[in-house]
Amino acid sequence: MQSYIDFLDRNRYKIVIFVSLIVMIFSISLKNLGYEGNYRIWFDKDSKILKDYDNFRDRFSGDDTFVVAFKDPKGIFNKKAIKTILDLTEEFQKIDGVERVDALTNYQYIKSEDDDLIVEDFIVNLDNLQEKKSIALKDNLILNRLISADGKTALIAVKLSSSSGVDEEVNIYVMKKLKEIVTLYEKMTGYKFYISGTPAITASLVTISQHDALLLMPFAVIAVVVMLYLVFRDFMGIVVPSVVIVFTFLLVLSIQMILGYKLNNFTVNIPSFISAIAIADSMHLFLAWVYYRSKNMRNKMAVYMALKTNLLPIAMTSFTTAVGFATLGISKIEPISTLGIAITSGALIALILSVTLAPAILLMLKDDYRVKLPKFLTLLNIKGYGAFIERNSKKIVAIFLLLFVVVGYGLKDIRVDSNSIKYFSKDTIVRSGSDFIEKSITGPLVYEVVIDTKEKNGVKNPDFLKRVSLFEDELMSHFPNVRFSTSLKDIIERLQSVLNSESKESIPNDRNLIAQYLLLYSMSLPQGMEINDKIDVNERFLRVTLYSNVQDTSKDLEMIKWIEKWWSSNGKYSANVQGQTAIFAYMQSNITQTLILSITSTLIIVVIAMLLIFKRLKMVLLFIIPNVAPIVLVAGVMGYLGINIDIGVAISASVILGIAVDDTIHFFSKYFTAIKSKSFEQSIDYVINHSGSAMILTTLILSVTFLVFTLSDFVPNVNFAIVTVIALNIALLLDLVLLPALLALFLRVNR
Known part of the structure; x- marks a missing residue:
């Protein structure tokens, strides 16, 4: 160790300059820093889900549709509201990337005059609006789709072209243009407009994540700097930890860019993980240096002692973190594997910088550089804590055991679930838009x-179409959240009614007659309003579109399973559920389950590593308790409160485990060093005096840093911050109170 310190001392300036140059060179790649919000990155390239969805897009030109809605309390059948719909329909159609716009005004109204079929725009001018109102409020193809049942809310659907819908940049562009247009019309008309739709979700995910990366991340760094200043009131107290954090972050991001990865709404949290890892390493080293310098030790010797007492635990924590999170790197889900690679490389880079750059910076200081132990840390320089733990160990363990039983009971109600709409805070455009549409008009x-149908022209089979009607009735009976359904079947029923002057709509019993109806109807439609978005070119596949209220992913998957089972068990037909809502449901479930599996694998690997290091099975069992218990306790509370485990919570478990493991390793490292020559009580005092301050300070700084993310409009980030902060403080309490009490009982039993 002395020769290593001598090497660092001789080359301290070279090391600082060399590392800084390396970081600068690598950071050049950050000019290519990009963002990817496409849903495809969340699936394996050979995913059947993606292949089925691509087939759906090829057959029916996709489902990328923005929705714009507004309400007129007096009813929309007045000149002002109808003119607004007419004008907006025209304005929206001009936006690049938009294929068609569907609204009340250009709804293709079917009627018969002198035995001729007429299909025309429902409203072309502002005349006879009351007559139009009486027709519309009885038309089941309009109600709960283009207008509300009370006639006060109107909805305009803005469909993107098939090629445009898969490009998140187009989604963002169209979203921006829609907001510009409706903002202008809000000033002109006084109406409040709401925007929703799956492209709006995609666009919002990208813009919010970019906002968090550009604003909250720097704010988090500033929070770290401010906390370091408030604690140390010393220039080096800010510089050393901050340099390690920032350099680690820049190198990790640069490596990601060099490997061809882009940021997404998952990996945008990489700086949070890097901050947690880097500050934990550098803080233990720096506080040890401060402690020895406050004892009037010469600077070089203080650096030597700081490294001597912390090199092994820092190396151990970095190794366990790197190996543990490497399990994420083998995931087939790109963002998760990216995160695994980032954390693994971050742990190793933070280790290297903490034992090279950080001591090199400290060695640049002269012996006359004054260092004072921060006031709040002097409170931890206590005696008698170990004796207190020894006397009260049974009571402490009993209290925590009772707490575990009571809180752990809530685990029975915990659910792994999520909700793509509720991922956004209530005041965001996409959330407020979805809430308004659900409340006012439809799902x-x-x-x-x-x-x-398994056959060419099968959609014209009367028996099949009647089965579609039965399916819709049973579906809505089983799932009340489904508010509306529409398909070509509805048009065929309308044609039968209109052309035969029947009051009740029904499916014709003649296949040839249905074919004639569809041919006549298709020839009557204007360009751009064809039926190729309802059936495929071979007329084998039928598309049924369902509009549902917002519901959790588990309900989505339950409904999807029911639909597919219904069709597989009812005749020769089959069905699958497509669309981006279904994609989101598959995606959320896949991500969360994968994270939970990876976290479990991480814990197993860490336990094996600790067994190899400590070589004491009983000690490893003690090691597990303060690391797993925080996650269990937080999950139990979530079960009581009915809060589901979503992506944010699943990610937080990784951070909790990483920091808790680091603290426990530092605790055991100091304890094993002390117990060789000291009593149990003295050893616990030694641990608190030499590692307790770093553990507390690390938890405090990370808590403040993570709380910054409660300002995000992305709810998983908020959940991540809250759960992580609560659990980290629980982990600290367990390490400083429960763990020494367990050790006391363990030693008492083995005496």
């Missing part, structure tokens, strides 16, 4: 049921 979530 904002859209599911696309693709039914395979």
Whole structure:
């Protein structure tokens, strides 16, 4: 160790300059820093889900549709509201990337005059609006789709072209143009407009994540700097930890860019993980240096002692973190594997910088550089804590055991679930838009049921179409959240009614007659309003579109499973559920389950590593308790409160485990060093005096840093911050109170 310190001392300036140059060179790659918000990155390239969805897009030109809605308390059938719809329809159609716009005004109204079929725009001018109102409020193809049942809310659907919908940049552009247009019309008309739809979700995910990266991340760094200043009131107290954190962050991001990865709404949290890892390493080293310098030790010797007492635990924590999170790196889900690679490389880079750059910076200081132990840390320089733990160990363990039993009971109610709309805070455009549409007109979530008739022209089979009607009735009976459904079947029923002057709509019993109806109807439609978005070119597949209220992913998957089972068990047909809402449901479940599996693997690997290091099984069992218990306790509370485990909570478990493991390793490292020559009570005092301050300070700084993310409009980030902060403080309490009490009982039993 002395020769290593001598090497650092001789080359301290070279090391600082060399590392700084390396960071600068690597950081050049950050000019290519990009962001990817496409849903495809969340699936394996050979995913059947993606292949089925691509087939759906090829057959029906996709489902990328923005929705714009507004309400007129007096009813929309007045000149002001109708003119607004007419004008907006025209304005929206001009936006690049938009394929068609569907609204009340250009709804293709079917009627018969002198035995001729007429299909025309429902409203072309502002005349006879009351007559139009009486027709519309009885038309089941309009109600709960383009207008509300009370006639006070109107909805305009803005469909993107098939090629545009897969590009998140187009989604963002169209979203921006829609906001510009409706903002202008809000000033002109006084109406409040609401925007929703799956492209709006995609666009919002990207813009909010970019906002968090550009604003909250720097704010988090500033929070770290401010906390360091408030604690140390010393220039080096800010510089050393901050340099390690920032350099680690820049190198990790640069490596990600060099490997061809882009940021997404998952990996945008990489700086949070890097901050946690880097500050934990550098803080233990720096506080040890401060402690020895406050004892009037010469600077070089203080650096030597700081490294001597912390090199092994820092190396151990970095190794366990790197190996543990490497399990994420083998995931087939790109963002998760990216995160695993980032954390693994971050742990190793933070280790290297903490034992090279950080001591090199400290060695640049002269012996006359004055260092004072921060006031709040002097409170931890206590005696008698170990004796207190020894006397009260049974009571402490009993209290915590009771706490575990009571809180752990809530685990029975914990659910792994999520909700793509509720991922956004209530005041965001997409959330407020979805809430308004659900409350005022129809379900904002859209599911696309693709039914395979197994034969060419099969959609014209009367028996099949009647089965579609039965399916819709039973579906809505089983799932009340489904508010509306629409398909080509509805048009066929309308044609039968209009052309035969029947009051009740029904399916014709003649296949040839249905074919004639569809041919006549298709020839009557204007360009751009064809039926190729309802059936495929071979007329084998039928598309049934469902509009549902917002519901959790578990309900989405339950409904999807029910639909597919219904069709597989009811005749020769089959069906699958497509659309981006279904994609989100598959995606959320896949991500969360994968994270939970990876975290479990991480814990197993860490336990094995600790067994190899400590070589004492009983000690490893003691090691597990303060690391797993915080996650269990927080999960139990979530079960009581009915809060589901979503992506944010699952990510937080990784951070909690990483920091808790670091603290416990430092505790055991100091304890094993002290117990060789000291009593149990003295050893606990030694641990508190030499590691307790770093553990407390690390937890305090990380808590303040993570709380910054409660300002995010992305709810998983908020959940991540809250759960992580609570659990980290629980972990600290367990390490400083429960762990020594367990050790006391363990030693008492083995005497």
